[in-house]
Amino acid sequence: MGPVGQHSDKRAVRSVTACWHDPAPSKCFATSNDNCSILAFSKKTIYSRERNGNNQNKLHIRQEKEFHIRATEGINIMACTMLRPEHAHSWLDNAIRVAPLRLSDSWRKQQVEAALCKVQLTGAKVLRIKEVFHSEMERGIHQQPSSLQMENTYIPELPDGTEEGLFLALDLGGTNFRVILLELANGVVIRQHVKHYHIGEELRLGCGERLFDFLAECVSDFVRSQNLNGTRLPLGFTFSFPMIQKGLDVGILLTWTKSFNCPSVVGRDAVQMLREAINRRGDSHVEVLAVLNDTAGTLIQGAVLDKRTAIGLILGTGSNACYMERADRVQHWEGQRHGEKQVIIDIEWGAFGDNGVLDFIKTDYDRKVDDNSLITNSFTFEKYISGKYLGEIVRVVLVKLVEDCVLFGGTASDTLLTSGAFTTSLVSLIEQDTVDNSCDNTSEILNKLGLSYDADDIAVVKFVCETVSNRAALLVSICTAVLLERLDRPDTTIAVDGSLYTYHPRLKSWMNKYIRLLAPGKKFRLLLAEDGSGKGAGLVAAIAVRLKQRFSET
Template identity: 35%
Template sequence: MSVNAKLQSRVDGIINELTVSQEILNKGVDFFIKSAEKGLDNKDNDPYGLPMIPTYVTSIPTGKERGVLLAADLGGTNFRVCSVSLNGDHTFIIKQEKNPIPVDLMSANSADELFEYLAKKIGQFVNTHHGDQASESKSDDNKLKLGFTFSFPVDQTSLDSGTLIRWTKGFNIEDCVGKDIVQLLQSHLDLLKIPVSVAALANDTVGTLLSRAYSAGAVAGDKQGDTLVGAIFGTGTNGAYPELIDNIKKLPKNYVDELKSKGKTHMVINTEWGSFDNHLEVLPTTKYDVEIDKISANPGYHMFEKRVSGMFLGEILRHILVDLYREGLILQQYRSYENLPHRLRTPWELSSEILSYIEIDDSTALKASELALLNALRLPTTHEERIIIQQLTIAIAKRAAYLGAIPFAGLLLKTKALEGHNKEVDIGVDGSLVEFYPGFRAMLRDALSMTKVGNQGERRVHINIAKDGSGVGAALCTLSD
């Protein structure tokens, strides 16, 4: 079926704005490296810069670690508590429970309300799965160790302390900003007499890195090179990698000397790359990006994330559809904006999961997309409208994946990880977008080959799903010395 020429021309123009060229990629990579080096130095403390947060994790797992450890993960709208039994052969056994975060606690008046809830859920898990061990763990030395994955920007000052910089992902508890997250959780565990010690604070990307490093090799042929990056592409996006301690200029010299005296050479850095290029010096920007930033919970921040992560892809499409309606090009059965289906007018109602169905729809007259849009937005569409919606969906997802390759290329080049005869590199990834969105990893690889990493370099990079990164990885953090 052919599409009305005026509509197709307008859509082609939008798709052109969403297209990431090789020039944009390489400018982005160069700027990422520059931003990373500035963040590691951080003398000017630019709040809009790339944070490059030291995690105080100085040990990368080998896969031979053993023991039972606890982990808790506040990654978004759910709170997960788990215990991890490390078998010492790259494998592990995990027990876990997931609890939804009540909506009112995401914007509670006090941080105590949220952290009391988290502590209670940890206590319930310990009593259910480790009751006997807990009864024997009353002293501080014998408490069960817990790694806490807290997937929000934190200024980490040691392995087991860090203050919240800002909320993301729909959370907004004002009195929590600037407070020590570990102390908040530990104080409520102690008040409830739960025998658990929060021994490590971990970002989910750090957990992904450690989890992948531990489990790589569990399957024959699965380990191809050292694990360099742990990355999340889900509701949000972020990455972590081990950096030479000498390059982390923001660390006190006496602390660096102490680490080196212990034989430590690297520390894992939480890049917080969702905040890459907040000043928008190289990132492509459309009117829809500007509109979405204005209605987001953190205007002016996480500009990279707002183009790449799953939370925003559906919202970009929704804004475009409303714009095309207002221009008189689609959905003209509705006489006014107020007559449009309520869900189409409501921010964040269109999820990236719906886009994943539309992306690969090859049904007759795109009937599968028709059903998906009806279910998600109560939005009837014509075949012509579904054709252009699919075109836009493909362009939005491709832009996200192509931009997502920028930090990969930047870290590969910055660390010189591919230098050497046929050297290979392993990257662990987690998150619904990279795991389930059709072709996302393939598009990441396509873009990576277009950067200075090149075709030959891209073939020596192995991108693998890191299962249970936020749980297993947080537990592994407690073993860092």
């Protein structure tokens, strides 16, 4: 699209009206009714105002460099407004607001909206979160104090189509541990076998050495079942917990998350512990070549599906993101460099805000959820957005509304009062009702929870689920928009995996809307890249084999 003076729709330029100031480019917003049209401009663009005959402000733009107007596809430009910050905030408020609550009782409506108002993010808070996330990324990448770890994964390249052979992948991140055999040809998985092993609570919360012995036992059982005891098998280990990586095959466990807490092995190398456990058994020829988390695996798997992939997101029980960073920006690099041009950076954004930088959006509901969590005062961002916690946030809000006598006649069932009883899967089902303009799922859920309800109660429950879900989608989108701006590529694919993204009926559409809003002019797409934690780990093991051969030849 050319400069404004050459724009095909000159009426759009003539209609530009302004509540004007001299804005910084990063804080420029424009509107087209309730839709987003984006103004991107040079710092040297000169602005002037004058009154026309209708006593309206007109903004006339004289260019020294370049000025673009891009309208959201399919939207006619009615009016574009360059906004002061306070007007930008107001416009954003409207753009991100959930559908209004409609109740027959106006008093109940007012009480519910008052109880939910702090859960709904304002435009001012959205912009502040964006600035804070960018700042925390910069501090983290430069090894300054930050809630974002910005960990170097030492994965310097993506699959190139030459990967072939048999590889093992281990996937540890939840109560089900997976061992996977992958056969690769031309960089594509042509055959795979998977076996699941349940990890009981006594292992997840007990001695860490016993946990790794169990993992080695599962590997041995799987290799034996595939008749591969005498075969050398390169292995990629998806270890979906925060770690400090000192190499592709060195990952120091920082802390456990989700339902795991084995304190005795915090601070130790996960790869070394797995190797030692496998060696103690001595019944398989497995070589652990790489450790990664599920987010990096998702990016790798996405790159196989679409070479434009440069961001990986996990939106499931937990949440995290990674992206391709320029190697010259990365200060933390143990060992010798080999001319790498890029590397995957694991952001560990679940901990975003653990240092207090997000306290301005924390509600009493969030504090209660945190107080009842396995590890308090940690993984702040994850507790706003992940599948493990969204249902619990909804439950806590519903209980508060019952206590205020504006829901279920002021009477809660024992089930509703039980922590963890309202899962995120229920939130997704209720949100499906909103999509379908139905109440069937909501009614069935409330019946199973043992609650007495009327039509207004159903509307309130749907409103709470929408509000909490929308906040999660918006928070993810804010941070993803920052990543797109940091990459500054002409076209980027974002690989996403996780149960929340897969099963929540509205998350993807909200994310598409909000990312476009917050990263104007950045071309992107969301790509479902399933099983990055499995296939991705095998592919990284194949990359590790290639790198090992290359380095041995130099």
